[in-house]
Amino acid sequence: MAAKSPPPIVYIALGLLLLWGGHRAWQAGYIRWPEGIPLPGLGGRAQDLLLTSGERTLFADSSPAAVAAAELLRQGNFGAAIPLLEMGLQNNRNDPEARIFLNNARAQQQGNPLSIAVVVPISSNPNRAKETLRGVAQAQEELFQQGGIAGRLLRVVIADDGDNPERAAAVAKALVGQPEILGVIGHNASDATLAAAEIYQSAGLAMISSTSTSTRISLLGNAIFRTVPSDQIAGTQLARYVLNKLRLQRVAIFYNPNSAYSTSLRDAFAATLTSEGGVVLATFDLSAADFNPQASLQTALGQGSQAAFLAPTASVAEKALAVARENAALGQPLALVGGDVLFSLTTLKEGGAAVEGLVVAVPWHPDVPRNRGFAQKAAQMWGGQVSWRTALAYDATRVFLQAIRQGSPSRSGILTALGDPNFRLPDGASGEVRFLPSGDRDAPHVLVRIERGNRSGTGYDFVPLP
Structure with missing residues (x-):
């Protein structure tokens, strides 16, 4: 059976939006959300922060497919955005932003998605941000291939804090204010995590950092976890x-x-x-x-x-x-x-x-025997070897999904599951994932x-x- 051709709007969008969006991106360094228009799903007060679930791109080098699809996603035209993003990933499979946008579109088209957020330093360290996003995107893609959890797919909100503690706190407040967001992966730098963690803790919103290693994080409360071992x-x-x-x-x-x-x-x-x-x-x-x-x-x-x-x-x-x-x-x-x-x-x-x-x-190396399975799968998806940040972000996303399966798709249900001394993810990218009572990863x-x-x-x- 021949593959179905994408609808004509895909080609129109790809041509016109690449000319307009690419020029604007080149001028500004990234695609900014238009002033005066609330950010979908995040409220107008968050529009000055850099957050997206696909309605705008955040990288200076966002792919043409992601830029074009963002306009379609902003309009809620998931049916047109999906084949556009699929075509873009065929040309550049090493693009985590586009892959997250694709699976967000699938999740929103299907309806009633499970939503989490990931906070990365796009404006200060875009390469490290992409390393983390690859891990989140890979776990999100796997859930799609598995049919979701009780038919519900995963939607990921991407936020940029630039590794800046003040901005990290502002992002945390914006995410806490969105009741559909069930958990947060991040932040990247320990200083940013320390600034944001108190806000998540007070709101009962679980945060799992895959990169912050400061020993001070061990003392922040029962909503704060890490898939990376501490300093x-x-x-x-x-x-x-x-x-x-x-x-x-x-x-x-x-x-x-x-x-x-x-x-x-x-x-x-x-x-x-x-x-x-x-x-x-x-x-x-x-x-x-x-x-x-x-x-x-x-x-x-x-x-x-x-x-x-x-x-x-x-x-x-x-x-x-x-x-x-x-x-x-x-x-x-x-x-x-x-x-x-x-x-x-x-x-x-x-x-x-x-x-x-x-x-x-x-925290992780691809040549360690317990890590080779994930390393090989990741290389197939992304076209090359991935970093420890990708592996531990993958584990953080999988931990949230496991907590939803064991508990309930709610903030309190996730916290209850993660706080269970018997909670474990048996097959993470870095082997078994368990937490100490402090929320720290129990691993060398x-x-x-x-x-x-x-x-x-x-x-x-x-x-x-x-």
Whole structure:
């Protein structure tokens, strides 16, 4: 049987809207919602925030299909938007925004959808935002293929907080005010999560962060969960690696004191190191305007340091790499260990030989046996290897769906299910997902080391330690 051709409006929309929408997107950097028109499903007061379930695009490089479909979705023309998005994904399958729009259109066309939100830093870090959205989109697509939960499909509202705590709080207030939203995945940065979590907690709206690792999040209440293990686990594992595997005791720490993430990772590492026989000889502020990697390294060596713990945020990661380069120039007198921010292609590209041997604690790696099944499925969907942010966002979405199945499709029902000590997701991207009473993920990090290899295309790869 021949495939049914899309209705003519699809081709008209794709031609006219690409000319108009693409030009406006190029001028403004993204497609903004027209002033004076309420955002569908979110109310007029939210129009100044960047939120969408498909009625507008949020990325500067949103695909032509997503831009064109947004106008159709704004009109409620799901029947025309669906084939347009399907065609767009055939040309560019690595587009999570378009895939979420597609499944939102399917869910709204079918009626009575289950709604959740995901908050990502589109305006400040669009690539990381897309990594998270791929995980959400993959779980949403799988639910569609399974026929939904009691016939109900998943609708996802995408919100942008730019990793800004003030904006994160404003987004949280907007989402809390929408009773159809049953849960929130996010936020990305720990500082943004800390700013928003109190609002979700007060409203009884479950929040599951797949990327925020600060130890302070453990204390925020019974509505706050994480599929990413906390900094306490990462810091402890790295400190014990230095003490027990490298057999070194004297360490210098490089971190960003302005970040809840970086500070908690430093604290967790230092607490374990000093309580189990090591000593922190010096700490250095990577965010300082006058930070000098060469002088800092000479100071650390002069005080007798044997290892350096690099715990940068993304904004100061280059300074951490500069420390690694200075260390390499001196013949690598310091062993290097680091936080998950350094688990990136940029580290391999820009660090090169200077970071060879660096050991990093990461929440997920595709080569770990329990993770290979998801890694393979994700590669088939997106056309390449995905990151830990994709895997743990997938788990967060699956956790919400599992809670709905076990409880009821309501905010209180989800909280009751998640709070059950026996709650578990048996087959997540990272293996079984369980929560501690604090809402933290009950799972270890993976320690990986940078070694020579060809998988990444840089000449170096992150390889899991045995």
